Amino acid sequence: MTRLLLLCSIFLLFTIPSFAQSSNGSLKGTVSTSDGKPAVFVTVKIENTKWTATTDESGVFGIDQIRPGNYVVKFSAIGTVSQEKQVEIKAGETVQIECILKESASQLQEVIVTARNLNKENKFVSKMPLRNLENPQVYTTVSAATLNQQGITNYDDALRNVAGIVRTWGSTGRADDGASYFALRGFDAQPNLINGLPGLASGTLDPVNVEEINVIKGPSSTLFGGTFYGYGGVINTVTKKPYHTFGAEVGYKVGSFGLHRVTADVNLPFSKKVAFRITSAFHSEKNWQDAGFKKSFYIAPSLSYDVNDRLSLQVMAEILEENRAVPPVFFHSDRTTPLVFKNIKELNLNTDLSFTSDDLTMRNPRYNVQAQALYKLGRGWTSQTVFSHSQSRAKGIYTYIWGNVGNKFGQSFDGQDYTRRSIDVQQNFNGEFTIGKMRNRVLIGLDYFHRNVRNRGIGSARLRNVTPQGEVTYEDPETGEAEPVVPLDKKAIYQILTQLNGAPANGNVSNSSYSAYVSDVVDILPRLSAMVSLRVDYFDSKGEKSKKEDDYDQTAFSPKFGLIYQAVPEKFSVFANYMNAFVNVEPRTVKDADQKNPRVKSFRPEQANQFEFGFKSNLLSNKLQVTLSAYNITVSDRVIGMMGNPFDYTQKGKVRSQGFELEATAYPVAGLSIIGGYSFNKIKTVDGDKNDFYSEPGRAPGGQGPQNLANIWANYKFTKGALKNLSVGAGGNYASVYKVIDNSATGVFELPSYALVNAGVSYSISNVRISFNVNNIFDKSYYSGYWSVNPQPPVNFVAGVSYSFK
Numbered sequence: 145m146t147r148l149l150l151l152c153s154i155f156l157l158f159t160i161p162s163f164a165q166s167s168n169g170s171l172k173g174t175v176s177t178s179d180g181k182p183a184v185f186v187t188v189k190i191e192n193t194k195w196t197a198t199t200d201e202s203g204v205f206g207i208d209q210i211r212p213g214n215y216v217v218k219f220s221a222i223g224t225v226s227q228e229k230q231v232e233i234k235a236g237e238t239v240q241i242e243c244i245l246k247e248s249a250s251q252l253q254e255v256i257v258t259a260r261n262l263n264k265e266n267k268f269v270s271k272m273p274l275r276n277l278e279n280p281q282v283y284t285t286v287s288a289a290t291l292n293q294q295g296i297t298n299y300d301d302a303l304r305n306v307a308g309i310v311r312t313w314g315s316t317g318r319a320d321d322g323a324s325y326f327a328l329r330g331f332d333a334q335p336n337l338i339n340g341l342p343g344l345a346s347g348t349l350d351p352v353n354v355e356e357i358n359v360i361k362g363p364s365s366t367l368f369g370g371t372f373y374g375y376g377g378v379i380n381t382v383t384k385k386p387y388h389t390f391g392a393e394v395g396y397k398v399g400s401f402g403l404h405r406v407t408a409d410v411n412l413p414f415s416k417k418v419a420f421r422i423t424s425a426f427h428s429e430k431n432w433q434d435a436g437f438k439k440s441f442y443i444a445p446s447l448s449y450d451v452n453d454r455l456s457l458q459v460m461a462e463i464l465e466e467n468r469a470v471p472p473v474f475f476h477s478d479r480t481t482p483l484v485f486k487n488i489k490e491l492n493l494n495t496d497l498s499f500t501s502d503d504l505t506m507r508n509p510r511y512n513v514q515a516q517a518l519y520k521l522g523r524g525w526t527s528q529t530v531f532s533h534s535q536s537r538a539k540g541i542y543t544y545i546w547g548n549v550g551n552k553f554g555q556s557f558d559g560q561d562y563t564r565r566s567i568d569v570q571q572n573f574n575g576e577f578t579i580g581k582m583r584n585r586v587l588i589g590l591d592y593f594h595r596n597v598r599n600r601g602i603g604s605a606r607l608r609n610v611t612p613q614g615e616v617t618y619e620d621p622e623t624g625e626a627e628p629v630v631p632l633d634k635k636a637i638y639q640i641l642t643q644l645n646g647a648p649a650n651g652n653v654s655n656s657s658y659s660a661y662v663s664d665v666v667d668i669l670p671r672l673s674a675m676v677s678l679r680v681d682y683f684d685s686k687g688e689k690s691k692k693e694d695d696y697d698q699t700a701f702s703p704k705f706g707l708i709y710q711a712v713p714e715k716f717s718v719f720a721n722y723m724n725a726f727v728n729v730e731p732r733t734v735k736d737a738d739q740k741n742p743r744v745k746s747f748r749p750e751q752a753n754q755f756e757f758g759f760k761s762n763l764l765s766n767k768l769q770v771t772l773s774a775y776n777i778t779v780s781d782r783v784i785g786m787m788g789n790p791f792d793y794t795q796k797g798k799v800r801s802q803g804f805e806l807e808a809t810a811y812p813v814a815g816l817s818i819i820g821g822y823s824f825n826k827i828k829t830v831d832g833d834k835n836d837f838y839s840e841p842g843r844a845p846g847g848q849g850p851q852n853l854a855n856i857w858a859n860y861k862f863t864k865g866a867l868k869n870l871s872v873g874a875g876g877n878y879a880s881v882y883k884v885i886d887n888s889a890t891g892v893f894e895l896p897s898y899a900l901v902n903a904g905v906s907y908s909i910s911n912v913r914i915s916f917n918v919n920n921i922f923d924k925s926y927y928s929g930y931w932s933v934n935p936q937p938p939v940n941f942v943a944g945v946s947y948s949f950k
Contacts, residue, residue, distance in 0.1 A: 168208075168209045168210055168211055168212070168233075168235065168236075169210050169211075169212055169233040169234050169235055169236065169237050169238065169239065170206065170207065170208045170209070170210060170233075170237075170238040170239070171190070171206070171207045171210055171217070171231065171233065171238070171239050171241065172204075172205070172206040172207075172238055172239070172240055172241075173188075173204070173205060173206075173240055173241035173242055173243065174199075174203045174204050174205075174242055174243075175188070175199045175203045175205065175219060175242075175243045175244075175245065176203050176242075176243075176244055176245070177244075177245050178244060178245060178246055182199070182203030182204075183199060183203045183221070183245055184199055184203060184814070186198065186199045186203075186205075186219055186220070186221045186245070187218075187219070187220050187221060188205045188207070188217060188218075188219055189217070189218045189220070190207065190210070190215045190216070190217055190218075190389075191215065191216040191217070191218055191228075192216075192388060193215070193387065193388060193389040195207050195210060195389060195950070208950060209949070209950035210233045210389075210950075211233070211389060211390060211413075212233050212234055212235045213232075213233055214230070214231070214232050214233075215230075215231050215232075215233060216228050216229070216230060216231075217229045217230075217231055217241065219243045219245070221245075227243055227245070227246075229241060229243065263275050263276050263277050263714060263762045263766070263769070264276070266279070266283070266285070266358070268339070268340045268358055268360075268380055268382060269281060269283045269358060269360050270367065270587070270663065270665075270675070271340065271367050271572060271574075271587050271589065271663070272574050272585060272586075272587045272663065272665070273574075274585075274665065276760060276762070276769070277708075277710060277714060277715075277716075277717040277760050277762055278665070278673060278708060278710070278717070279675075279706075279708070280673075280675055280706025280707060280708040280719040280720065280721045281360065281361070281362060281706065281721060281723070282361045282362065282756070282758070282771060282773050282805070283358055283359060283360045283361060284305075284306045284307065284358075284359045284361070284807060284821075285356050285357070285358055285359075286302050286303070286305050286306060286356060286357040286359075287355075287356050288354055288355055288356060288384075290302070290305055290819070290857070291351055291354065292915075293857075293859045293871070293873050293904060293906070294857065294873070294902065294904055294917060295397070295904055295915055295916075295917030295942040295944060296351055297351070297397060297399070297403065297405055297427070297429075297942060298348065298351065299324075299335065299348060299349035299350065299351050299354070299381075300314065300315075300324050300348075301919075302351060302354070302357055303326065303357070303359065303379070304855055304877050305819055305855060305857060306359045306807075306821065306855070307805045307806065307807045307821025307822060307823045307853065307854075307855060308328060308329055308361065308376075308803070308805045308821070308823035308825065308853060309326050309327065309328045309333065309359060309377075309849075309853075310326065310327050310849040310850065310853055310879060310928070311324055311325070311326050311327075311928055312325045312326065312327050312847050312849060312928055312929060312930040312934075313325050313473055313928060313929070313930050313932060313934050314470075314928075314934070315347055315348045315470070316470055316473065316506075316542060317346055317347045317466075317468055317470055317506035317507075317508045317538055317540070317542070318346070318506070318538055318542045318558070318560060319346065319538040319542075319560050319562030319564070319597075319599070319601070320346070320538075320562065320564060320597065321334065321346075322346035322347060322506075322508065322538055323335060323336070323346065323347065323348070323349070324348070325847065325930055326379070327376070327847055327848055327849030327930075328359070328361070328374065328376035328377045328379075329361065329362070329375070329376030329377060329775065329777060329801055329803065329825060330376055330777070330801035330803070330825045330826075330827035330848040330849065331374065331375040331376035331752075331777075331779075331801065331827075331847075331848070332374070332375075332376075332847055333374045333376055333377055333378065333379055334374075334379065335349055335357075335379040335380075335381060336378070336379070337368065337378055337379065337380040337381065338380075338381050338383065338462070338512060338514065338532075339380070339381070339382060339383060339460070339514060340368070340380055341514055341530060341532040341568055341570070342371065342532055342534060342566050342568045342593065343381070343462075343512045343532070343534055344510065344512070344534040344535070344536040344564055344565075344566055346508045346510065346536040346537065346538040346562075346564065347440075347464070347466045347468070347506075347508030347510065347536070347538075348438075348440070348466065348508075349381065350425050350427070350440065350442040350464065352407045352409070352423050352424070352425040352442060352444075353383045353384050353423045353442070353444040353462065354381055354382070354383065354384070355382045355383060355384045355385070356382045357379065357380070357381055357382070358379075358380040358381075358382065359377060359378075359379055359380075360377050360378050360379075360380060361376070361377040361773075361805075362376070362377055362721070362723045362754045362756060362775065362777070363375050363376075363377075363723045363724050363725030363752040363753070363754050363777065364377060364378045364723065364725060365679065365681075365700075365702040365724060365725040365726050366661060366663075366677045366678065366679045366702045366703065366704035366723065366724060367589075367661060367663065367677065367679070367704075369591060369593065369657060369659055369679070369681060370657070370681060370683070370700060370702070370725065370726045370727055370728060370749065371593055371595070371657060374725065375725050375752040375777060375779055375801075376777070376801070383444065383446070383460060383462075384409070384421060384423060384444075384446070385421065385446060385448065385458070385460075386411055386419035386420055386421040386446055386447065386448040386458075387411055387413075387419060387421075388413045388416065388419050389411070389413055390411065390412065390413060390949070390950075391409075391410075391411040391948070391949065391950060392408075392409060392410045392411065392948070392949040393407075393408070393409045393946055393947065393948045393949070394406075394407070394408050394409075394946065394947055395407040395408075395944060395945065395946035395947075396944065396945055396946075397942055397943065397944035398942075398943055398944075399429075399940060399941055399942035399943060400432070400937075400939075400940035400941050400942075401429055401430045401431065401432045401937075401940065402428070402429055402430035402437075403428070403429045403430075403942065404426075404427075404428045404429070405425065405426070405427045405428070405429075406425065406426045407423070407424070407425045407946075408422075408423065408424045408425075409421070409422075409423045410422050410423075416450075417449060417450045417451070418447070418448070418449050418450075419447070419448050420445070420446070420447050420448075421445070421446050421447075422443065422444065422445045422446070423442075423443070423444045424441075424442060424443040424444070425440075425441070425442045426440075426441050426442075427439070427440045427441075427442075431469070431471060431498060432937045432938065432940070433471060433495070433496055433497060433498035433935075434496055434497055434498050435469060435471075435498040435500050435501050435502055436468075436469045436470060436471050436498045436500060436502065437468065437469050437502055438466070438467075438468045439466070439467050439468070440464060440465065440466040440467070440468075441464070441465045442462070442463070442464045442465075443462075443463050444460065444461065444462045444463070445460075445461055446458070446459065446460040446461070447459045447460075453520075454519060454520040455517070455518070455519050455520075456517075456518045457515075457516070457517050457518075458514075458515070458516045458518075459513075459514070459515045459516075460513070460514045460515075461511065461512065461513045461514075462510070462511065462512040462513075463510075463511045464508070464509065464510045464511070465509050466507070466508040466509070466510070467505055467506075467507050467508075468505060468506055468508070469500060469501065469502045469503070469504055469505050469506075470500070470506060470542075471498040471499060471500050472499050472500060472543040472544045472545050472555065473544050473545070473930075473932050473934060474493070474499075474545045474553075474932055474933045474934065475544060475545060475546045475547070475931055475932045476491065476545075476548060476553065476612075476893070476932065476933055477547065477548070477885055477890055477893070477931065478546065478547030478548065479837040479838075479885075479887070479890060479931070480837065480889070480890065481547075481548070481890065482889065482890055482891055483885065483890050483891040483892075483893055484548065484550065484551070485612075485893065486891060486892065486893055486894070487893065487894050487896070488895065488896055488927065488933070491612050491933065492612055492613060493612040493613075493933060493935065494612065494613050494614050495925065495935035497614045499543075499545060499555065499610055499614075500543060500632065501632035501633070503632065503633055503634045504540070504541040504543060504557075504632055504634055504637070505540045505541070505634070506538060506539070506540035506541070506542060506560070507537065507538075507539045507540050508536065508537065508538060509536075509537050510534070510535065510536040510537070511534070511535055512532070512533070512534045512535075513531075513532070513533045513534075514530065514531065514532045515530070515531045515532075516528065516529070516530045516531075517529045517530075521573075521575075523575075524575055524576040524577070525573065525574065525575035525576075526573070526574050526575070527571070527572070527573055528570075528571070528572040528573075528574070529570070529571050529572075530568075530569070530570045530571075530572070531567075531568070531569050532566075532567070532568040532569075533565075533566070533567050533568075534565070534566045535563065535564065535565045535566075536563075536564050537561075537562065537563045537564070538560050538561075538562045538564075539560060539561045539562075540559075540560060540634075541557055541558070541559060541560070541634055541637055541638075542557075542558045542560050543555060543556065543557045543558070544556055544558075545610060546606075549621040551611050551612070552609040552610070552611055552617060552621065553609060553610055553611070553612075554606040554608075554609055554621060555606065555607065555608050555609065555610050556604050556605060556606045556607070557604060557605065557607050557637050557641065558601070558603070558604035559601055559602035559603065559604070559637070559638055559641045559642075560601045561599070561600040561601045561602075561648065562597060562598065562599050562600075562601065563597070563598045563600075564595070564596070564597050564598075565595070565596045565597075566593065566594065566595045566596075567592075567593070567594045568591070568592070568593045568594075569591070569592045570589060570590065570591045570592075571589065571590045572587060572588070572589040572590075573586075573587070573588045573589070574586070574587055575588075582666055582667055582668060583666070583667040584664055584665070584666050584667075585664070585665040586662070586663070586664050586665075587661070587662065587663040587664075587677075588661075588662050589660070589661045589662070590659070590660050591657075591658075591659040591660075591661070592656070592657070592658055592659075593656065593657045593659075594654070594655075594656045595654065595655055595656070596652070596653070596654040597651070597652075597653045597654070598651060598652050598653075599649045599650075599651030599652075599653075600648045600649060600650070600651075601648060601649050602638065602641045602642055602645055602647075602648050602649070603641055603644070603645030603649070604641070604645075605640070605641055605644050605645070607627075607630040607637070607640065608627075608630055609621065618630065628640075650690075651688060652688065652689040652690070653686075653687060653688055653689070654685075654686045654689070655683065655684065655685035655686060655687075656683075656684050656685075656686075657681055657682065657683045657684070658681075658682045658684070659679055659680065659681040659682070660679070660680055661677065661678065661679035661680075662677065662678055663675065663676070663677035663678075663704070664676050664677070671709055671710045671711070671713060672707070672708075672709050672710075673707070673708050673709075673710075674705070674706065674707050674708075675704070675705065675706040675707075675708075675721075676704075676705055677703065677704035677705070678701065678702070678703050678704070679701070679702040679703075680699070680700075680701055680702075681699065681700045681701075681702065681726070682697065682698075682699050683697060683698045683699070683700070683728045683749075684697045685697065685728070685730065687730075693744070694730070694731075696730060696731050696746065698728050698729075698748075698749055700726045700728070700749040702724045702725065702726055703722070703724055704721070704722065704723050704724060705721065705722045706719065706720065706721035706722070706723075707719065707720050707721075714762065715761060715762055715763060716759065716760075716761045716762075716763070717759060717760045717761070718757075718758075718759050719757065719758060719759065719760065719773075720755075720756065720757040721754070721755075721756050721757075722753070722754065722755055722756075723753075723754045723756070724751065724752065724753055724754075725751075725752040726749040726750060726751050726752070727749060727750040728749050728750075729747040729748070729749060729750055729781075729783055729795075730747075731744050731745060731746045731747065732744070732745055732747075732783075732793055733745075734786075734791060734792040734793060735791035735792065736789070736791070736792070737788065737789040737790075737791065737792075739791060745792075745793065747781075747783055747793075747795050748781050748795060749781070750779065750780075750781045750782055750783070751779070751780050751781050752777055752778070752779045752780075753777070753778050753780070754775055754776065754777040754778075755775070755776050756773055756774065756775040756776070757773065757774060758771065758772045758773030758774060758804075759771070759772055759773075766811075767810060767811045767812060768808070768809070768810045768811075768812075769808065769809045769810070770806075770807070770808045771805075771806070771807045771808075772804070772805070772806050773804060773805050774803070774804040775801075775802070775803060775804070775805075776800070776801075776802050777800070777801040777802075778798065778799070778800050778801075778830075779798065779799040779800075779801075780797075780798045781795045781797075782795070782796075782797025782798065782799065782832075782839065783795055783797065784796065784797040784832055784833050784836060784838075784839045785833050785835075785836050785839075787833055787835070796831055796832075797829070797831060797832050797833075797839050798829070798830040798831040798832070799827065799828070799829050799830060799845055800827065800828060800830050801825060801826070801827040801848075802825070802826050802827075803823060803824050803825035803826060804823070804824055805821065805822070805823040805824075806821060806822045806823070807819075807820070807821040808820050808821070814863055815860055815861040815862060815863045816858070816859070816860045816861075817858070817859050817860075818856070818857070818858045818859075819855075819856070819857050820854075820855060820856035820857070820875075821853075821854065821855050821856075822852075822853070822854045823852070823853045823854075824851060824852055825848070825849070825851055826851060827844055827845065827848045828841075828842055828843060828844055828845075829841050829842065829843055829844075829845055834888075835889075837887050837889065837890065840887055840888060840889075843886045843887055843888070844883055844886040846884075846885070846886075846930065846931050847930040847931065849879075849882065850879040850880045850881065850882040850895075850897070851880055851881075851882075852878070852879070852880035853877070853878065853879055853880075854877065854878040855875070855876075855877050855878075856875045856876065857873060857874075857875030857902075858873060858874060858875060859871060859872070859873035859904075860872055860873070869907060869908045869909060870905070870906075870907050871905065871906045871907070871908070872903075872904070872905050873903065873904045873905070874901070874902070874903040874904075875901075875902055875903075876899060876900045876901040876902055877899070877900050878897070878898070878899045878900075879897060879898055879926075880897045881894050881895070881896060881897045882894065882895040882897075882929065884929040884930070884931060884932065884933070885931055895927045895928070895929055895933070896926070896927070898924055898926035898927075899924070900919070900920050900922075900924060900926065901920070901921045901922055902917070902918065902919045902920070902921065903917070903918055903921060904916065904917035904918070905917075911947055911948045911949065911950065912945065912946070912947055912948075913944075913945070913946045913947075913948070914944070914945050915942075915943065915944045915945075915946075916941065916942075916943045916944075917941065917942045917943075918939065918940070918941045919937075919939070919940050919941075919942075920936075920937065920938060920939045920940065921939060922939070923938050923939040925938075
């Protein structure tokens with residue numbers, strides 16, 4: 145079925161454009177300044193379409209393959225007054241057009257294309273359209289253009305372009321939280337939001353449908369709820385949308401470790417009001433170690449319908465079929481026994497070994513459907529009604545390596561079959577009004593979320609022992625008695641787990657949340673604005689369907705407040721914010737120290753509160769954007785063990801994360817783009833239990849990532865001469881030493897620092913683009929981890945070719 149869908153997608157790419165091209169026209173022309181000199185790097189855009197061009201050193205531009213019709217052509221550049229001209233494109237004809245700017249060459253100076261507007265509006269971060277310099281929250285956007293420059297074939301690598309975030313382990317495909325884990329400002333983060341709505345993923349995400357990725361920093365429950373908590377921030381993926389002109393692209397990539405990847409992107413305008421787009425990808429790749437693989441097929445159709453001037457509808461679906469054999473996470477400590485190994489050198493892990501086989505697979509089929517109705521109510525008010533339904537499944541053998549006795553580590557195998565479904569419905573109203581001289585931009589929203597998890601798994605068991613060098617033994621680690629030999633075979637392991645654990649589970653857990661939120665951005669003074677936001681969230685858990693005693697409900701309030709002062713309008717802002725996040729905590733059965741008086745104890749929602757300040761700048765005629773911020777996040781009301789009573793719990797745990805981040809984006813000269821960042825984070829448990837591995841005061845709680853992170857990427861595209869249309873890029877990432885385990889009882893285990901260098905080159909001619917990228921050029925050995933040691937790939941390459949139809 146997946147092969148048939150892939151062939152159909154490719155067929156569409158090659159057949160539909162062939163009928164469209166012969167009946168298209170072209171637009172060519174020149175742009176000059178008021179004193180008769182060529183106007184270079186002026187953006188020429190055909191309004192309400194994707195067709196754009198940039199004038200060259202002679203002020204000349206050209207756009208081919210334009211569908212016949214009447215259009216408005218807009219000429220714009222930073223520092224100029226935009227101009228518009230009406231044109232009629234006829235089949236098989238070339239229309240010539242000339243534009244004279246009102247500015248002279250000296251006034252124009254050097255300009256950059258408006259697509260690089262560093263202060264553009266973002267409607268997802270605050271659920272209302274705000275420009276970066278008027279938003280008191282810090283966020284980073286990774287564009288599809290950056291993914292293209294870096295030859296990225298997996299979603300995780302896109303986030304190496306963001307300061308303050310690092311992957312701690314890759315996607316396992318296991319139930320509930322099988323997506324990749326990232327450390328963001330010292331806390332867990334996973335890419336669980338799609339277009340600002342819940343999008344469940346037990347496996348990986350495919351980058352083919354990514355328009356941009358928003359990393360929204362700081363506790364963000366006020367607008368996004370506590371269901372997908374992220375004390376350090378949340379990761380939102382914005383998908384590609386239909387547009388009202390024809391366009392298509394097909395691509396193929398080949399690379400190290402048996403990588404083969406075919407992509408397709410087709411956009412079809414059915415009429416002036418209806419447009420349809422479909423993106424798809426087939427991905428096949430071997431693991432870089434001795435076993436493991438990934439095969440996936442992804443397809444994402446989307447439809448937009450402009451019903452009239454006031455109402456527009458959008459529907460999007462994502463369907464992913466993924467099958468993988470994933471190497472186990474190497475947890476090298478039982479979190480109780482003193483560590484025998486304190487660093488990588490002493491552990492002496494053979495990184496070529498995967499400790500699995502290609503027969504131990506996890507299937508992660510997933511679908512996600514979203515629908516939106518946007519209605520203009522009048523007088524500056526709009527209504528947005530959105531619906532999202534997601535389902536993901538984790539079925540197969542999940543294996544992990546856990547704890548050690550001497551040099552031997554136990555390897556456990558878990559037969560999983562989980563299905564996770566969610567429904568989310570939101571109603572948002574955005575509006576604007578004035579009280580006196582104070583402008584108010586308001587968001588009012590309602591949110592209903594429901595989640596159901598069904599478990600049909602057959603449980604887990606430790607079935608063998610391994611050493612870091614790959615020796616395998618079968619014996620009880622406590623008694624030393626011999627145990628049966630277990631082959632890395634799915635059928636054999638399922639049989640053993642069934643014998644040990646009996647019939648499959650029959651779990652059925654559901655919960656819901658009902659929320660209301662409001663946010664107001666008030667212009668107190670011409671340059672001073674305040675953001676005031678509040679969410680109330682009622683969480684209702686039915687727990688296990690067969691058990692009434694585990695039902696519970698909680699109510700949480702999540703406030704948000706920010707101030708931003710534009711010291712230089714549109715160029716320099718100083719900001720401060722207070723932000724909140726929460727997590728609902730389920731009741732637990734507790735006892736007295738003598739194990740008498742059993743009872744159920746309830747808890748308050750766990751809370752995270754952030755204070756942050758800094759500045760944002762957009763300087764040098766929109767060529768340089770810099771953001772610097774310092775933050776303090778305190779997580780309180782954490783449930784920890786009761787000192788003196790191992791059968792009871794208290795809500796006195798507290799963790800504090802402090803740090804700062806610096807990010808910059810620059811376009812210093814025509815054709816050159818630079819993005820870079822540096823972050824420092826220090827996190828520790830402030831209040832806890834000195835005898836508890838997870839909450840020892842003064843120690844890092846785990847999964848926090850390295851304290852120091854840095855990233856940079858520079859790309860230069862030649863705009864004239866013999867090398868015109870050649871693009872070269874280079875950059876890399878740095879991470880300092882990482883205390884992946886920090887505990888007085890077990891000891892400290894450190895992962896070494898690393899510095900990686902990546903590079904890429906591409907050449908475009910007519911509709912063809914050829915690219916070649918190399919990652920980890922100097923073949924550095926490096927590791928990630930979350931109380932674990934996860935080896936990362938050696939030097940690898942990706943070569944690609946794509947063909948675009950316009």
